Amino acid sequence: MPHGYDKHAYEPFAVTVDLAVLTVRQGVLHVLLVERGQEPYAGRWALPGGFLLPDESAETAARRELAEETGLDDVCGLDLEQSRTYSEPGRDPRMRVVSVAFTALVPDPPEPRGGGDAARARWLPYGSVGPLAFDHDRILADAHDRVGARLENTHAATAFCPPEFTLGELQQVYEAVWGTALDRPNFRRKVLATPGFVEPVPGAARLTAGRGKPAALYRAGPAAALHPPLLRPSREGSPA
Amino acid sequence: MPHGYDKHAYEPFAVTVDLAVLTVRQGVLHVLLVERGQEPYAGRWALPGGFLLPDESAETAARRELAEETGLDDVCGLDLEQSRTYSEPGRDPRMRVVSVAFTALVPDPPEPRGGGDAARARWLPYGSVGPLAFDHDRILADAHDRVGARLENTHAATAFCPPEFTLGELQQVYEAVWGTALDRPNFRRKVLATPGFVEPVPGAARLTAGRGKPAALYRAGPAAALHPPLLRPSREGSPA
DNA sequence: CCTTTTATAGTCATCGAGACTATAAAAGGG
């Protein structure tokens, strides 16, 4: 907030929210994208988003847009996190737009309704489509980075799962987001040893994919942060 | 970016940047604050900041404001990171302002010049002054959280130090930001065992505080991220 | 010379985690 507020001239900007809505389907990370109907970038895929209303916070606007685009009824419980704000002068060729980006993690999603003015909305595998409109490639990549880090330190992975899930499903989330395979017994040991990460659903089991032994079901635990964190295998440099 | 761009009405907003400029002085975390000269919140301390110019990105504006407020000449090399954007409708009583917050880590600082229109600018110990103007208490707390986490995963602590520093000085940074005491031999072992964190300055030593054995000098290493991270001692729940 | 202060070297035990093997419980095919 500027102290010399009243002495300065200031320029008004358009403020929007952009959403990176992520899910894991069949062990593959997917993103919700909309197809642009008009110039600029007509025919290109873009992240859903929209303008802030006059008396909305960015968080409120993001949740409203999320409900409109996904058609989900209970948007309240969803994992929605502000990731970063993009304000480069040339990022929209038409006018000066400052965009607050959000990342939403949703469980097994319904097909998006092409709500409102959307030309077409689809779940697409992460990284499967060419360059997105505007600077949305970078926004999406930043969101992906943050989610990967959040899986290490929080139980955010449970946001990708239904209310009751197996440890195999939870592991698939980690593998899909990180792009690495994990050892199943070690993953299981680590998750169960972390207090508050998951809690068992007594006496419940589910056949995972039709074949094999039924897996026990778990719910998300009360712990927000994981101690110690669940670090991904040596992402860069030497594994020390 | 909204796809139904042209069909929507949108409201223009004022966009500003707010800066949490942090440093460590004598082992104590300090924040750069300015005293407001006018209503609202006249006489209260606030974070420095200002409006975006018409063709500036938020990053550029933040760096410009940083130079103006601190009087530092080489703002280019400073550690400046976007932290979060604040957009609650009532956060400024005069008008609708969306603020992009940044956190800057600076080494042993010069006294701030009360540059431009600033009533007064001072380095104050973190948490030593009462409620700040606007929502700056929360912005500052969020910045502090992020810096604490960044110390775990990156060599950001070196941004608080002069180009050549002792391991004791580096440890003081960690202790000041985290608010915990660390075991000196263990800290030393951990830092030196992390590849790329610091590299020794051959044959150089400095008397740390006048007394005691002179300490070897180190420079910041090339590694951006630390592997494995330097986790702070059991911050919550059980230490596992 | 002795005390104080700070830096640096090392020791020991414990815990986490990667790699791996073994067993249990289901489906499917003969």
Next chain:
DNA sequence: CCCTTTTATAGTCTCGATGACTATAAAAGG
């Protein structure tokens, strides 16, 4: 019904990271 396949779960072994702690070195000050 037996046998193979598939997946879940239990357990073992080893190594490395780290917390707690002790010991030595090199300076200043009395």
